[in-house]
Amino acid sequence: MKKKIYIAGCGGMLGEAFYAQFKDDYIIKCTDKDVNDAWLSFLDFRDLDAYRKDVKDFRPDYLFHLGAYTDLEFCEQNEDETYRTNTMSVENAVYIANELDIPLLYICTAGIFDGNKELYDDWDTPNPLGVYARSKYMGERYVCENAKRFLICRAGWMMGAGPKKDKKFIQKIMNQLKEGKKELFIVNDKDGTPTYTHDFAKNVRYLIENEYWGLYNMVCGGQTSRLEVTEELLKILGLDDKIKINIVTSDYFRETYFAARPACERLLNRKLNIRHANLMRDWKIALKEYIDNYYQGYLE
Template identity: 30%
Template sequence: MRVMIIGASGQLGYELSKVLQTHDPIKTYVSQEIAGGIKLDLTDYHSVEDFIIKKKPDVVINAAAFTDVDGCEVNKEKAFKINAEAVKHLVRASRVIEAYLVHVSTDYVFDGIKGLYREDDIPNPINYYGLTKLLGEAYVLSYDDSLIVRTSGVFRDKGFPIYAYKTLKEGKEVLAFKGYYSPISAKKLAEAINELITYRKSGIIHVAGERISRYELALKIKELYNLSGKVIEVDNIKGWIARRPFDSSLDISKAKKILSIDFYSIDDNLRFMVI
């Protein structure tokens, strides 16, 4: 099975490269060079399609995205090109070579009013990042042989858990947004995607961690590592530009029935922080 990882230099892409190494994956990156990787500008749509069609992978995993939520509000053109328009061309190329397409999306396609969102709940993004990711989903759903993996708060060497650990270790205050999500380590998400590929499911599936508030998560990290800093729960973070959903947690019951691994345990996921 020939596998292509789009965005192999990111947190998830790095872990996917490791878990799929027996398949000798074709790895692409945008700016951060990686060993054995091939530079691919996702906004050069003709080159993207040409590259995929010539390489003829059996599976294309799109782990690339412009994930800076505030950055998407400021640079909407870039966000649209990478999170939406580029996905259309990944779909076009995958369809030509009949490749199975796995596209990684986000809990931010939801407004955060109710939380524990199911796959069939109606999206309603409240920021531009979520909107562009939802548009990308629409392109993917136009192709029958595809799977959208929605996830939440992916972390490895960056993300809220890493920020909390480092800040608390320095004895400083962690500002934790008063809201809920479903954080998952990049390693666990990669392992889940690796298993899902073998089933060749289509449609949408939520793969994420257990529902938890950032405040509770920071307290858990503080206790787990016996750190000296203080955790403060806040309604908003100074400097934020984009609105954040209050409770974007995902219902993962469907994935629990399909997958054989424990991808969701908070304690287990925290073991794979790179700190």
């Protein structure tokens, strides 16, 4: 008998990977307020009554709460909307999971740290800098303090789902290349850890199936920077000698990206390593697989 998973906020880049990794071996219901795929149905998880009814009608064995506003500038300019979506909807998920006595999955972010350390493990104390980071951290704390059984996984610089759903760094660079740009302006004062959505979803599945509940850092292997990621991307695309990289500081983009961002978001998967449960591959391997699988012919 297949187990059932209700996945809320499944319309984004992470949801695409969760759908792919779980659909064959579980009965899943995937919902989002943006119904952008045939396998999605409509639900706005900010509406507690609708959320509760939809989950209860499905009677799942697990509740996965994925969705959030992740545009930092939007979050700074829309504080109440951000807390309603990123924090209070997580409280909704906790109520529902506890009522049904099922485990809850919540996704958090490396962005909840202040960037003053070179590396953060699972036990370092977060100190969020902006509205987005604070909203996510308050969601994490609520789950930790109130959910009966939970899994919280902190992701780094997310990459996945290709041109259709990737709104993050890789897609932004690919857009510039597609537009024919011969020069890129890349910051070299931001460090972090890429996180491939499919590796992330596979590792979540491993923890769920082994019932390793709790809070985990979950990022790809290898510590890096925005500059190094760009250099590796150009190498994979065979464009490293055709595109000029101009190194700049974050001040260069301050009008566009005005929200506070930590200088360092590097996570260490210490708990996964200690449990021998770390399935996350090196970021360079994951990046190559991502480009090979999702961007064939994209720049032609």
